[in-house]
Amino acid sequence: MILPIVAYGDAVLRKKCEEIGPDYPELDRLIADMFETMYQASGVGLAAPQIGQSIRLFVIDASPYGDDEDSLKDFKKIFINAEILERGGKDWSTGEGCLSIPDIREDVSRPEDITIRYMDEEFGEHTETYSGMAARIIQHEYDHVEGKLFTDYLSPLKKRMLQNRLNAISKGEIRAEYRMRFPKPSRKRR
Secondary structure, eight states: OOOOEEOTTOGGGGSOOBOOOTTOTTHHHHHHHHHHHHHHTTOSEEEGGGGTOOBSEEEEEOGGGTTTOGGGTTOEEEEEEEEEEEEEEEEEEEEEEETTEEEEEEEEEEEEEEEEEEEOTTOOEEEEEEEHHHHHHHHHHHHHHTTOOGGGGSOHHHHHHHHHHHHHHHTTOSOOSSOEEOOOOOOOOO
16 A cells, blocks of 8 residues: 655654564555555655654665666665664765655765664564665665654755745645655644
C-alpha cells in the first residue's frame, strides 16, 4: 500500500525514534509498504518517520546510482535499530533532497565513510562499513531516525533564504508528484 509522505514541519520528523523488537506488529507489511511508497515517489531511501512512524527503521534501494558506482547496482537494504559507530574519511559535498521536503535540493557536506551496526528484517545483527554514495544515503536516512533533516546542515544564511519555501511546504502550498500528509495548522488562542 502506498502511504502518504509526511511533509516538512510535522513534529514526527523532529523526534528521536524508538527501537523496535521482532514482535513489532505487521513489520513485514510495513517494510513492503515503505518500499512501495519510496518507489512510487522515485526515492532511494525512506525512513519510518517520513510515513508518521516514530521507530528506528529505514529502507534503501540505491540501484538508480548503479551506473555511477557498481557496488550500488543491487544495493537494497533494510536497517532496523541502526547506530552509526564511526564516521571517517574526507567530508564531501553534493546535492541532497528529501521526499519530505519536495523541490528543494542543496549541497550537504558529509563524511565519505561510515561504520554502522543494525538489524535486518530477521533481526540478525550486522556491523558494516560503507563509502561514497551508499554512506551518504545511509547517513541521510539515519538522520531521520535521529530527528534531523538535511536542512539542519545548511548555513544560517541558506536556511533564511529557503524559509519561505519551507513554510510553503509545511502549509501544503506545494504540488508533489506523490501523496503527502501536511502538518495540521496550530490553533490560535483568542
